[in-house]
């Protein structure tokens with residue numbers, strides 16, 4: 001991999017992943033693809049940026065040619081809750097964007113495509129605890145449907161064209177840099193911001209809702225580990241389960257209370273409850289551990305301490 005294009009580089013994961021990739025592969029070799037969100041100076045000042053909407057094949061093609069791109073990291077996606085409000089929008093960005101990326105990579109004989117999947121591929125019928133790598137995939141959201149189709153497409157391009165396509169099923173990702181938007185797991189991020197800013201949070205899912213989650217440093221580590229893994233050692237390609245931690249909202253709130261004793265939580269479940277209920281409680285990630293050595297660093301308590309410290313400092317500085 002010599003020149004990497006990150007599509008969706010202003011998103012929750014893309015914004016931090018682009019900076020990490022610049023450290024790993026050289027700043028000038030990682031092009032930040034931006035669709036419409038104004039990029040932060042952190043992105044524009046540390047390396048090249050280009051406007052790229054993956055649903056626009058001609059625009060994608062032009063950027064690939066201009067920079068001699070030989071690897072694409074496709075972080076653009078419409079998440080579960082936004083996808084339920086506008087299913088065709090989710091289909092268009094998630095599917096038409098991905099097929100353009102794969103076709104462009106195939107035609108240019110690229111070295112690699114990384115396109116993430118999600119715990120949203122699971123649904124009713126999937127075992128909820130320690131959800132296996134190989135299991136029933138019957139999602140009930142448009143987001144989940146596009147992620148299952150994306151996994152199948154990725155594996156198809158590996159088998160049919162020998163293209164190196166990789167992907168991992170991210171759990172809910174918690175971070176303190178860029179807010180997530182339109183996901184069901186967003187409560188696990190918002191709770192920390194509101195704990196710091198207001199000392200209270202109203203949660204849109206019930207207290208016993210338990211989902212697999214991961215702190216951003218582990219998400220970045222997993223993504224880069226998979227990108228660097230030896231292709232010949234991979235038995236799976238586009239669908240690795242990756243786990244780190246699993247907690248209920250009640251456990252999360254109690255953990256925050258350890259450090260902010262006056263923190264209070266209340267519950268007003270909405271349509272996202274049904275989405276959360278259709279996803280696993282915890283994930284069996286033994287395939288990722290065996291095939292590319294996956295091991296997370298953060299548990300709930302270590303994440304909470306870091307989140308509260310970083311957000312506390314940002315709040316004092318008037319940034320949030």
Ligand code: SER
Pocket residue numbers: 079080081117118119120143170171172173182183184185186
């Ligand atoms: N975080 C995503 C969502 O909640 C799941 O991949 O939609």
